[in-house]
Amino acid sequence: xxxxxxxxxxxxxxxxxxxxxxxxxxxxxxxxxxxxxxxxxxxxxxxxxxxxxxxxxxxxxxxxxxxxxxxxxxxxxxxxxxxxxxxxxxxxxxxxxxxxxxxxxxxxxxxxxxxxxxxxxxxxxxxxxxxxxxxxxxxxxxxxxxxxxxxxxxxxxxxxxxxxxxxxxxxxxxxxxxxxxxxxxxxxxxxxxxxxxxxxxxxxxxxxxxxxxxxxxxxxxxxxxxxxxxxxxxxxxxxxxxxxxxxxxxxxxxxxxxxxxxxxxxxxxxx
Numbered sequence: 706x707x708x709x710x711x712x713x714x715x716x717x718x719x720x721x722x723x724x725x726x727x728x729x730x731x732x733x734x735x736x737x738x739x740x741x742x743x744x745x746x747x748x749x750x751x752x753x754x755x756x757x758x759x760x761x762x763x764x765x766x767x768x769x770x771x772x773x774x775x776x777x778x779x780x781x782x783x784x785x786x787x788x789x790x791x792x793x794x795x796x797x798x799x800x801x802x803x804x805x806x807x808x809x810x811x812x813x814x815x816x817x818x819x820x821x822x823x824x825x826x827x828x829x830x831x832x833x834x835x836x837x838x839x840x841x842x843x844x845x846x847x848x849x850x851x852x853x854x855x856x857x858x859x860x861x862x863x864x865x866x867x868x869x870x871x872x873x874x875x876x877x878x879x880x881x882x883x884x885x886x887x888x889x890x891x892x893x894x895x896x897x898x899x900x901x902x903x904x905x906x907x908x909x910x911x912x913x914x915x916x917x918x919x920x921x922x923x924x925x926x927x928x929x930x931x932x933x934x935x936x937x938x939x940x941x942x943x944x945x946x947x948x949x950x951x952x953x954x955x956x957x958x959x960x961x962x963x964x965x966x967x968x969x970x971x972x973x974x975x976x
Contacts (some may be wrong), residue, residue, distance in 0.1 A: 756771055757769060757771040761773055761774040796859035797863075799862045799866060801917075879896045885911050886911060886971055889970055892966050893967075894966075895970075904921075918950060922973050923972055925969040930969065931962070931965045932965075934968050938953045938961050938965065939953070939961065
């Protein structure tokens with residue numbers, strides 16, 4: 706072993722002894738580390754933004770290394786779009802599929818994430834040991850690996866899960882709705898539009914759909930009327946303040962009326 710290595714090791718040992726006895730001051734050590742890390746993050750973001758901007762063109766189909774600069778204008782009246790969360794919410798998206806019953810939705814959306822966050826905040830107050838070697842902290846290591854694995858699996862499942870709340874052929878599904886819910890022929894155009902517009906991603910109807918919005922199987926039994934249904938479809942938040950449902954005004958008056966007729970005809974099998 707060389708003399709230089711001996712001196713470096715001796716200096717590092719003195720440094721560790723001083724930290725153990727006197728602690729490590731916030732200034733300048735912690736401030737320096739945070740500043741350097743923040744600078745690295747900002748530089749990476751700026752670099753990615755520059756690469757995206759200078760490698761892409763102004764045309765929607767002129768994609769660069771990180772995607773196109775502009776995309777085609779969204780069509781709010783589309784009947785084939787299936788809403789999806791951003792990728793970092795896929796784990797929560799799949800939790801909603803696990804806790805799919807209305808009574809347990811709050812557990813998947815609020816309970817589990819909040820509990821995990823509280824445990825994460827409490828870790829520094831519970832474990833005050835100075836030991837940092839992973840081999841000496843099996844519980845922390847195993848817990849961290851389980852959290853990473855569960856988040857990864859939920860994210861992967863949320864990314865690969867089949868789209869939409871509807872299942873089956875549209876014609877067969879609507880025919881079943883007509884039979885079960887005793888729908889008149891005048892309601893069938895609206896039923897087809899309801900199926901094709903992705904309404905089942907949020908609403909439950911007869912035997913399938915989502916649980917984000919209310920169950921619409923017996924919506925017509927509430928006696929709200931065609932005019933109310935049209936106004937609600939045009940501007941949900943104006944009819945129900947705080948509603949997260951998007952506006953479907955872009956579907957046009959004829960389609961909105963067809964949907965309203967279908968909803969008012971849906972009386973839960975009462976006809």
